[in-house]
Amino acid sequence: xSKSHFVRALRSRGPATLIDLPKKIRTxxxxxxxxNLALLEVVKDVNKQQFIRLSYQRFKxxxxxxxxxxxxxxxxxxxxxxxxxxxxxxFVLKGTCDMASLAMIVEKYHDLLLSTCSVGQQHYxxxxxxxxxxxxxxxxxxxxxxxxxxxxxxxxxxxxxxxVSPPHCKYFRTKMIExxxxxxxxxxxxxxxxxxxxxxxxREKLKKSTAKWLNHQCLKNFDGMSIEEVCLMCVAFHKTQTxxxxxxxxxxxxxxxxxxxxxxxxHILLSSLVKGLNHGFHTPRFSLFIALLSFMESRPQxxxxxxxxxxxxxxxxxxxxxLLDRNLKNINENYGDFRNKDVERTFKAVAQYDHGAPNYELxxxxxxxxxxxxxxxxxxxxxSRLIRSLxxxxxxxxxxxxxxxxxxxxxxxxxxxxxxxxxxxxxxxMMARDYLMIDKYPLYQNRLKNLDSIFHAMQRHIRLRPRxxxxxxGQWAASAEEHxxxxxxxxxxxxxxxxxxxxxxxxxxxxxxxxKIEVVLCKNSHHKNILNSDERKPGSLExxxxxxxxxxxxxxxxDCKMFSGSAKLRHRLLKxxxxxxxxxxxxxxxxxxxxxxxxxxxxxxDELFKQKNPSK
Numbered sequence: 001x002s003k004s005h006f007v008r009a010l011r012s013r014g015p016a017t018l019i020d021l022p023k024k025i026r027t028x029x030x031x032x033x034x035x036n037l038a039l040l041e042v043v044k045d046v047n048k049q050q051f052i053r054l055s056y057q058r059f060k061x062x063x064x065x066x067x068x069x070x071x072x073x074x075x076x077x078x079x080x081x082x083x084x085x086x087x088x089x090x091f092v093l094k095g096t097c098d099m100a101s102l103a104m105i106v107e108k109y110h111d112l113l114l115s116t117c118s119v120g121q122q123h124y125x126x127x128x129x130x131x132x133x134x135x136x137x138x139x140x141x142x143x144x145x146x147x148x149x150x151x152x153x154x155x156x157x158x159x160x161x162x163x164v165s166p167p168h169c170k171y172f173r174t175k176m177i178e179x180x181x182x183x184x185x186x187x188x189x190x191x192x193x194x195x196x197x198x199x200x201x202x203r204e205k206l207k208k209s210t211a212k213w214l215n216h217q218c219l220k221n222f223d224g225m226s227i228e229e230v231c232l233m234c235v236a237f238h239k240t241q242t243x244x245x246x247x248x249x250x251x252x253x254x255x256x257x258x259x260x261x262x263x264x265x266x267h268i269l270l271s272s273l274v275k276g277l278n279h280g281f282h283t284p285r286f287s288l289f290i291a292l293l294s295f296m297e298s299r300p301q302x303x304x305x306x307x308x309x310x311x312x313x314x315x316x317x318x319x320x321x322x323l324l325d326r327n328l329k330n331i332n333e334n335y336g337d338f339r340n341k342d343v344e345r346t347f348k349a350v351a352q353y354d355h356g357a358p359n360y361e362l363x364x365x366x367x368x369x370x371x372x373x374x375x376x377x378x379x380x381x382x383x384s385r386l387i388r389s390l391x392x393x394x395x396x397x398x399x400x401x402x403x404x405x406x407x408x409x410x411x412x413x414x415x416x417x418x419x420x421x422x423x424x425x426x427x428x429x430m431m432a433r434d435y436l437m438i439d440k441y442p443l444y445q446n447r448l449k450n451l452d453s454i455f456h457a458m459q460r461h462i463r464l465r466p467r468x469x470x471x472x473x474g475q476w477a478a479s480a481e482e483h484x485x486x487x488x489x490x491x492x493x494x495x496x497x498x499x500x501x502x503x504x505x506x507x508x509x510x511x512x513x514x515x516k517i518e519v520v521l522c523k524n525s526h527h528k529n530i531l532n533s534d535e536r537k538p539g540s541l542e543x544x545x546x547x548x549x550x551x552x553x554x555x556x557x558x559d560c561k562m563f564s565g566s567a568k569l570r571h572r573l574l575k576x577x578x579x580x581x582x583x584x585x586x587x588x589x590x591x592x593x594x595x596x597x598x599x600x601x602x603x604x605x606d607e608l609f610k611q612k613n614p615s616k
Contacts, residue, residue, distance in 0.1 A: 039231075131171065135171065135172050152190075177198055177199060192218070196214075199239070205242075214240075225256070227263050228266075228269060234280055238279040242280065243281075254284065257288060270305050274308040275312075283558065284316055284318075293322070303327070310323055310324065310327055310346065311349075316558075317555070328362050340376040347366075351565035353557075356393040360393075367400070370400065380409075385425065387432050388432065410453050413429070413454060426464070430511075436451075437535065489517065492589070495598045495600070500605065506522050510536075510579070520545070527540075527544050538577065541578045545581075548581065551586050
């Protein structure tokens with residue numbers, strides 16, 4: 001639809017609503033996320049009296065002497081819109097209004113502003129002028145605007161500007177939040193809701209001092225908060241990548257959620273609450289999962305809430321079989337109604353908990369539907385993660401794997417940093433490479449060229465593939481936990497060297513998707529040459545032994561009784577190569593002396609060879 005056609009449509013129907021606008025014109029520039037609109041209603045409900053108290057009569061708009069340019073081209077004969085814009089622009093440009101007046105301009109004429117967002121730049125110019133003026137007013141007399149009443153006006157202006165133009169006015173919100181955190185030791189519960197909402201709109205990781213301030217204010221104002229306000233707070237922790245660092249606040253949020261979850265009416269807020277708890281809590285109580293699942297099953301909910309809870313359970317290592325059964329069944333029955341990432345994440349959860357064994361046929365049926373879905377294949381990251389899950393579940397789809405091998409993955413992955421490489425799926429690609437090379441040998445022999453390019457790039461990356469010298473010198477380690485891991489591997493390898501004197505020791509990565517360096521006790525020098533090469537074949541390392549330290553990340557539940565799906569795939573591939581496995585859980589690595597480590601390794605040796613010769 002052309003601009004002139006859209007203007008005629010506006011004149012014939014009056015101010016347009018969001019639903020009326022053509023699809024090509026409905027963009028994120030003026031159509032904010034549904035979640036943010038639901039959270040805004042919570043903020044308005046908390047500040048109901050404040051919104052009512054600000055009178056519309058506090059300012060008057062006078063028509064300008066000269067009409068702004070392009071008004072006739074943009075609005076045609078729509079006198080109402082022309083009148084508003086000419087008066088509002090002149091009023092703002094002359095600098096004759098205060099913060100409250102700016103807030104009321106945006107609040108009173110919100111519908112008129114919104115209906116013209118897609119036509120020309122006049123709307124965005126006005127919003128930009130309002131933001132610049134708000135910043136000037138705020139910086140001109142900060143102490144004045146940080147007082148109780150004026151602070152409310154500034155916070156309300158931030159919310160009102162969001163309604164009119166979601167992606168704009170970020171600089172004003174950032175400046176306002178910085179000043180509030182630096183100068184306001186105490187704010188009210190209503191003001192906290194507005195500050196938290198502004199943080200959600202900015203979607204920026206908070207500084208440590210700001211995160212500490214946010215935790216303190218949330219704890220201080222927690223009494224009297226509704227479940228909706230708790231939801232708002234949890235979303236803020238999620239959007240700002242902040243953890244609940246205060247133990248008392250953690251307990252209060254958990255208790256409030258468990259006891260008052262039934263009062264939450266909006267399924268949008270429920271999904272937001274689950275996402276917030278997922279990213280703001282390190283180790284939530286198991287009772288919290290049960291309360292959320294029971295409540296969601298007791299009343300009609302959208303499936304997306306169950307998918308968010310599923311992600312929550314995977315990230316926090318809490319196995320909920322009934323939830324996975326429900327999601328698998330829903331996807332199989334209504335595959336076309338779900339987003340690609342919902343299908344991929346469900347397969348990820350099923351693979352993580354080895355839940356595919358009792359549902360193998362159901363997973364196979366869904367895989368057949370994926371084979372005919374060209375859309376999911378077009379999203380490289382989603383497709384790569386899906387293939388990873390299929391490898392773990394040992395579901396071999398020749399069509400999907402052929403498509404996977406035909407893609408040039410080098411174009412989609414940034415290998416300049418380990419974090420971006422991991423996020424981009426380099427390790428997922430390596431898992432598919434190992435699975436096809438070892439588990440499906442010789443079906444894909446000489447067909448892994450695209451995956452080999454990523455493999456060779458990883459060999460030159462110190463974080464992803466450190467050499468033994470770099471590893472033991474600590475050049476690889478970037479945190480205290482990684483330095484402890486280096487010390488543990490050094491201690492275990494020295495003990496293994498003494499207990500397995502007839503073996504040659506080798507350090508490296510047996511399978512290419514391993515993130516940590518491994519200790520292999522080679523039966524002969526030929527096995528060392530095989531390990532130093534790029535290829536792996538079934539049975540080629542028969543008789544050698546691998547010593548692995550199982551970190552917490554290799555388990556899928558917090559009680560460490562169940563290995564994760566990727567750890568089980570790794571064990572399957574190692575056994576197919578012919579290796580014997582000595583697994584050492586992380587809680588058994590704290591040896592007080594070298595002698596104790598040697599004694600422990602000797603017990604592992606006796607246990608290994610007793611399994612080999614049970615008659616002895």
